[in-house]
Amino acid sequence: MAIKFELIKESSECNARLGKLYTPHGVIETPIFMPVGTKATVKTMTPEEVEKLGAQIILANTYHLYLKPGHKLIEEAGGLHKFMNWNKPILTDSGGFQVFSLGKLRKITEEGVEFRSHIDGSKHMLTPEKSIEIQNSLGSDIMMAFDECAPYPSTWEYIKQSMERTSRWAKRCKEYHKDWDRQGIFGIVQGGMYKDLREESVKAITDLDFPGYAIGGLSVGEPLDLMCEILDFTTPMLPKDKPRYLMGVGTPDYLFESVIRGVDMADCVLPTRIARNGTTLTSHGKLVIRNAKYAKDFGPLDPECDCYTCRNYSRAYIRHLFNVNEILGSRLATIHNLYFLIKLMKNIREAIKEDRLLEYREEFYKKFGYIN
Ligand SMILES: [Zn+2]
Secondary structure: OOOEEEEEEEOOOOOOEEEEEEEOOEEEEEOEEEOEOOOOOOOOOOHHHHHHOOOOOEEEOHHHHHHOOOHHHHHHOOOHHHHHOOOOOEEEOOOHHHHHHOOEEEEEOOOOEEEEOOOOOOEEEEOHHHHHHHHHHHOOOEEEOOOOOOOOOOOHHHHHHHHHHHHHHHHHHHHHOOOOOOOEEEEEEOOOOOHHHHHHHHHHHHHOOOOEEEEOOOOOOOOHHHHHHHHHHHHHHOOOOOOEEEOOOOOHHHHHHHHHOOOOEEEOOHHHHHHHOOEEEEOOEEEEOOOHHHOOOOOOOOOOOOOHHHHHOOHHHHHHHHHOOOHHHHHHHHHHHHHHHHHHHHHHHHHHHOOOHHHHHHHHHHHHOOOO
């Protein structure tokens, strides 16, 4: 079944929307936060546990899976769903972001990007066609077009040529891909922090008519205000009947602010990464479990949370696990952090349904400590 988006409701108070995204492996309710399973695993968790938390879709990284264990091996295993035993939707990125952030000695040409593996220094070439070929082998429901994620800040001249090349690469991705019932591709809008270039990019990418669009080149180190300004400008230009995906967003404030501006999907390694360092997100703000003040705190991480961790374990116990380097500490913190963001998005969907998202945001921000 080809990727299809159904717009259920538009908020009367902001640009937020409710939708349903149909994929070959099931329906996703939007807005949604997607946990990241970089190397075909959401770190420390079994897929059954991830599903139990309420995750509707996960993300996996093309660059990592291409280098190890290799896309052909995963294809031989029957595709990524089968290989990792996850039967719900999967989104794969194009590999572009990692080539730019991890790959060494990159050389960008019209053909693609030549780079050296961060693991063993071996030489590789990623092109739009190669990225789709790899993602075809992985068999993800949603693939991403191969783009250049330009650094922030960059000059207008640099962003312009990079954005134009990204549009030509998007066209090549679309031409290379064949089976649109099995897998869809999302096009990526670039243009950095320059509105005229954003406008050009939206025009070029939406002309190619993809089943969904990502807003790229944001959440790359710019201040939240600037991201909001670019989103305010960009999302209204995107077609209403297609999903919008903002890459790399995973703190409560960034999630609220992007949903309010019309974003339907977001992902980030943050909740799982900070969990493994013992930092948890709670209704009352960030909680660093290693702090001495929790040594004899026998209450849950978050008294308002009903996740497996909070129902069964105390702050004192989880702190102890981290102090003696027991892996159960990372697992319990990961369960809580993922559940916290999945539940937050569920609450956000409820609030959109009832036209009280702005009120809910204020309530959440006060309690979390973002505002007084
Ligand atoms: Zn919890």
